[in-house]
Amino acid sequence: xxxxxxxxxxxxxxxxxxxxxxxxxxxxxxxxxxxxxxxxxxxxxxxxxxxxxxxxxxxxxxxxxxxxxxxxxxxxxxxxxxxxxxxxxxxxxxxxxxxxxxxxxxxxxxxxxxxxxxxxxxxxxxxxxxxxxxxxxxxxxxxxxxxxxxxxxxxxxxxxxxxxxxxxxxxxxxxxxxxxxxxxxxxxxxxxxxxxxxxxxxxxxxxxxxxxxxxxxxxxxxxxxxxxxxxxxxxxxxxxxxxxxxxxxxxxxxxxxxxxxxxxxxxxxxxxxxxxxxxxxxxxxxxxxxxxxxxxx
Amino acid sequence: xxxxxxxxxxxxxxxxxxxxxxxxxxxxxxxxxxxxxxxxxxxxxxxxxxxxxxxxxxxxxxxxxxxxxxxxxxxxxxxxxxxxxxxxxxxxxxxxxxxxxxxxxxxxxxxxxxxxxxxxxxxxxxxxxxxxxxxxxxxxxxxxxxxxxxxxxxxxxxxxxxxxxxxxxxxxxxxxxxxxxxxxxxxxxxxxxxxxxxxxxxxxxxxxxxxxxxxxxxxxxxxxxxxxxxxxxxxxxxxxxxxxxxxxxxxxxxxxxxxxxxxxxxxxxxxxxxxxxxxxxxxxxxxxxxxxxxxxx
Numbered sequence: 215x216x217x218x219x220x221x222x223x224x225x226x227x228x229x230x231x232x233x234x235x236x237x238x239x240x241x242x243x244x245x246x247x248x249x250x251x252x253x254x255x256x257x258x259x260x261x262x263x264x265x266x267x268x269x270x271x272x273x274x275x276x277x278x279x280x281x282x283x284x285x286x287x288x289x290x291x292x293x294x295x296x297x298x299x300x301x302x303x304x305x306x307x308x309x310x311x312x313x314x315x316x317x318x319x320x321x322x323x324x325x326x327x328x329x330x331x332x333x334x335x336x337x338x339x340x341x342x343x344x345x346x347x348x349x350x351x352x353x354x355x356x357x358x359x360x361x362x363x364x365x366x367x368x369x370x371x372x373x374x375x376x377x378x379x380x381x382x383x384x385x386x387x388x389x390x391x392x393x394x395x396x397x398x399x400x401x402x403x404x405x406x407x408x409x410x411x412x413x414x415x416x417x418x419x420x421x422x423x424x425x426x427x428x429x430x431x432x433x434x435x436x437x438x439x440x441x442x443x444x445x446x447x448x449x450x451x452x453x454x455x456x457x458x459x460x461x462x463x464x465x466x467x468x469x470x471x472x473x474x475x476x477x478x479x480x481x482x483x484x485x486x487x488x489x490x491x492x493x494x495x496x497x498x499x500x501x502x503x504x505x506x507x508x509x510x511x
Numbered sequence: 512x513x514x515x516x517x518x519x520x521x522x523x524x525x526x527x528x529x530x531x532x533x534x535x536x537x538x539x540x541x542x543x544x545x546x547x548x549x550x551x552x553x554x555x556x557x558x559x560x561x562x563x564x565x566x567x568x569x570x571x572x573x574x575x576x577x578x579x580x581x582x583x584x585x586x587x588x589x590x591x592x593x594x595x596x597x598x599x600x601x602x603x604x605x606x607x608x609x610x611x612x613x614x615x616x617x618x619x620x621x622x623x624x625x626x627x628x629x630x631x632x633x634x635x636x637x638x639x640x641x642x643x644x645x646x647x648x649x650x651x652x653x654x655x656x657x658x659x660x661x662x663x664x665x666x667x668x669x670x671x672x673x674x675x676x677x678x679x680x681x682x683x684x685x686x687x688x689x690x691x692x693x694x695x696x697x698x699x700x701x702x703x704x705x706x707x708x709x710x711x712x713x714x715x716x717x718x719x720x721x722x723x724x725x726x727x728x729x730x731x732x733x734x735x736x737x738x739x740x741x742x743x744x745x746x747x748x749x750x751x752x753x754x755x756x757x758x759x760x761x762x763x764x765x766x767x768x769x770x771x772x773x774x775x776x777x778x779x780x781x782x783x784x785x786x787x788x789x790x791x792x793x794x795x796x797x798x799x800x801x802x803x804x805x806x807x808x
Contacts, residue, residue: 313706336720350716352708373716376708383708384716387699391722394695395688397768402684405755408762409610411649411673411680419647419670419681423633424743425688427724446721458702465705467800471694474771503764 215239218364219272221265221288221295222309223250226335227278229343230308230368234276235259237367244268265289269298274364275305281453282311289319301327304357306364310334310454313352313379313386313461320353320378329357332378334385335369338446346370350388352380386461389454393475393492395429400496403434408505414438433493438508442487442494449488451495452479512536515661516569518562518585518592519606520547523632524575526639527605527665531573532556534664539568562586566595571661572602578750579608586616598624601654603661607631607751610649610676610683610758617650617675626654629675631682632666633689635743643667647685649677683758686751690772690789692726697793700731705802711735730790735805739784739791746785748792749776 215238220231223245231254235241241259244267245251255261262268265288269275275295279285285307289295295305296319305323307316307330320330331353341347347369351358358374365372375384402420406413417434436442455476462469481498482488490497500506512535517528520542528551532538538556541564542548552558559565562585566572572592576582582604586592592602593616602620604613604627617627628650638644644666648655655671662669672681699717703710714731733739752773759766778795779785787794797803 336717336722348716348720371716371719373712375712375716379706380708380712383703383706384713387703387713388717388720388722390699390702391692391695391717391724391727394698394768395692395722395724398688398691398695398772401691401764401766401769402687405687405759405762405764405766406680406684408764409676409680409758411677415670415672415677416681416684419645419668419672420633420685420688422668423645423685423689424725425633425685425692427688427692427726428721429724430688461706462702465702465800467698467702467705467802468796469698469702470771470775470799471691471768472698474767475695478767499765502767503762505764 216364217242217271217273219243219262219268219275221245221268221276222278223254224278225339226308226342228254229339230276230278231259232257233345233367234364242268242271264293265295266293266298269295269303273303274361275303276308278308280309282315285309285311285319286315290322296322296326299323299326299328303328304361305330306333306361307331308333308335310385310457311382312457313382314464316352316382317379329354330378331357331361332381333365334381336385336388349373350375350381350384352376352382353378383461386458389451390458390469390472393451393455393479394471395427396492396495397475397478399427399429399433400499403437403496403507404499404503404505407507408503413507429493437493437496440508442490444489445491445493447488448479448482448490448492448494451492452476452483452488455479513661514539514568514570516540516559516565516572518542518565518573519575520551521575522636523605523639525551526636527573527575528556529554530642530664531661539565541565561590562592563590563595566592566600570600571658572600573605575605577606579612582606582608582616583612587619593619593623596620596623596625600625601658602627603630603658604628605630605632607682607754608679609754610679611761613649613679614676626651627675628654628658629678630662631678633682633685647672647678647681649673649679650675680758683755686748687755687766687769690748690752690776691768692724693789693792694772694775696724696726696730697796700734700793700804701796701800701802704804705800710804726790734790734793737805739787741786742788742790744785745776745779745787745789745791748789749773749780749785752776
């Protein structure tokens with residue numbers, strides 16, 4: 215069993231840390247707000263007072279944080295993971311951040327004989343609890359091989375996509391398609407509703423052909439019941455889309471469709487709906503069309 | 512067995528007409544270019560010289576034509592279907608056209624005691640040949656019930672979506688999602704390629720989660736082999752998207768994402784790629800990013 219550290223015990227991080235502990239690993243934890251640290255300590259984890267302290271006591275150090283600046287601060291800042299890193303330590307970032315940031319952090323860790331893996335996840339808090347996440351990994355093959363037993367505790371579909379940053383590129387690609395299908399589906403439903411056609415029948419008519427997608431399979435029933443609870447919160451979707459568009463700029467890849475989906479999700483946040491599910495982006499299209507989708511008949 | 516007419520014997524219409532004949536119906540056919548008419552006559556169909564003549568000899572009259580003006584001409588024009596329509600005749604349009612045109616034609620037919628069903632299809636020429644199309648039907652329940660045995664010869668998923676025009680609304684919704692998922696997938700693949708990550712591994716990493724869609728399941732392998740043959744031709748996709756955007760304007764439904772996908776498909780036609788598969792819309796994103804997607808490693 216390995217000595218495992220986990221920093222960032224939010225909606226995703228806490229259940230992932232618990233699963234690692236449940237698999238028999240010695241868990242050291244750190245978080246900005248302390249309540250969850252004390253909770254996990256009561257379940258058997260060792261609390262630490264800084265990311266540096268977590269790193270000093272661990273063979274594998276995970277982070278799960280909101281955005282790129284948070285990860286930079288926790289790894290490269292004072293008393294950060296880098297300050298406590300040691301030869302052979304593997305740092306694994308489950309956050310969704312910019313690929314460039316992931317690459318820079320991996321390069322810094324390499325200088326002290328440690329390794330960095332970017333390993334963003336998909337599957338939401340349900341997947342985090344159930345240990346069924348998709349994990350997209352970038353970084354050295356050898357570090358990946360050593361970390362694989364831990365990934366297998368956390369997820370079901372685990373893919374080493376390529377070198378450092380490749381996991382974040384895959385996550386960006388994922389979010390492009392997730393948001394694109396979601397907004398396209400919402401436009402289709404709003405058009406049907408406003409044209410006087412039952413959107414539920416439209417879903418029935420189109421969902422088994424070339425329009426088939428996860429969004430269409432999973433979201434309409436909830437939307438028709440006005441169940442807009444997350445799931446995956448819209449403000450996180452918007453944050454991820456900003457990363458996609460910024461990454462496009464970095465690599466000189468114009469992304470006209472993703473730019474529009476990003477703006478539509480920003481509009482959703484502007485409407486005060488950022489804490490709803492990403493499928494609730496339908497509220498933006500409904501506002502534009504002055505209509506509300508529901509059972510028409 | 513019914514007397515069935517079929518007008519418009521193109522890539523879709525010819526195999527659909529053949530399937531109706533194969534199911535034992537008496538088939539009367541008409542087409543602007545005569546070669547396919549003679550071919551089907553040699554297989555047992557009765558050739559006609561005008562849409563009026565087809566209607567006069569048939570209980571059910573199908574059309575399968577490129578666009579709204581073609582359907583208007585063939586049905587409402589001189590020697591058109593309406594001129595040969597009779598009480599109890601059912602007109603079935605398998606074309607993808609504007610919902611308003613479908614409603615107007617159905618109203619004209621009703622005046623002479625006939626009925627009109629809009630019944631656009633999805634599934635391509637492969638589905639047309641195999642009799643596995645999705646058929647989205649709008650129009651009176653009674654006419655739908657009478658036509659259902661014929662639909663069951665042509666397709667697998669048959670849905671009466673609602674009243675006249677509802678089939679075309681469902682098709683518009685279908686094309687919104689089909690084109691949206693296709694362009695989103697292409698942006699994701701181009702981003703991965705230009706960022707130096709193998710797009711095939713990205714597909715592997717993301718295709719079993721919330722990004723799952725028909726496009727991602729069916730198209731990447733062909734795109735990586737540079738197999739851009741249709742399938743569903745891009746210029747037809749662009750034509751259908753124009754109908755979607757026009758329909759949005761009719762019902763005052765702004766469709767920001769579909770407007771962008773429409774423009775991207777128009778760009779593809781401008782590049783001279785309109786005869787390629789709709790998945791070859793990746794050539795537009797590749798041109799914008801100065802890169803070509805393929806196996807990176």
